Amino acid sequence: xxxxxxxxxxxxxxxxxxxxxxxxxxxxxxxxxxxxxxxxxxxxxxxxxxxxxxxxxxxxxxxxxxxxxxxxxxxx
Numbered sequence: 088x089x090x091x092x093x094x095x096x097x098x099x100x101x102x103x104x105x106x107x108x109x110x111x112x113x114x115x116x117x118x119x120x121x122x123x124x125x126x127x128x129x130x131x132x133x134x135x136x137x138x139x140x141x142x143x144x145x146x147x148x149x150x151x152x153x154x155x156x157x158x159x160x161x162x163x
Contacts, residue, residue, distance in 0.1 A: 117160040120144065124152050 115135075123130035127145035135144045135155065144152065 115160075117156055120152070120156045120160075124149065 115133075123133055123144050130145055131143065133144045134141050136142075137155065144155070147155065
């Protein structure tokens with residue numbers, strides 16, 4: 088987590104230096120997203136960002152959820 092927070096700090100500093108005004112960081116692990124697939128009623132308000140849209144994870148189809156998890160879960 089320390090490595091991640093250092094990276095985020097540098098990213099935010101660079102964004103601010105270049106005139107950026109808004110950032111969104113999503114901090115989910117794959118298991119939390121899989122839990123949301125199993126129990127969508129518990130995660131109805133879980134927002135994610137897909138391209139430029141902010142949507143709720145549980146409104147995606149199972150295939151879309153699996154694709155999101157596969158493309159967006161990274162380890163540091």
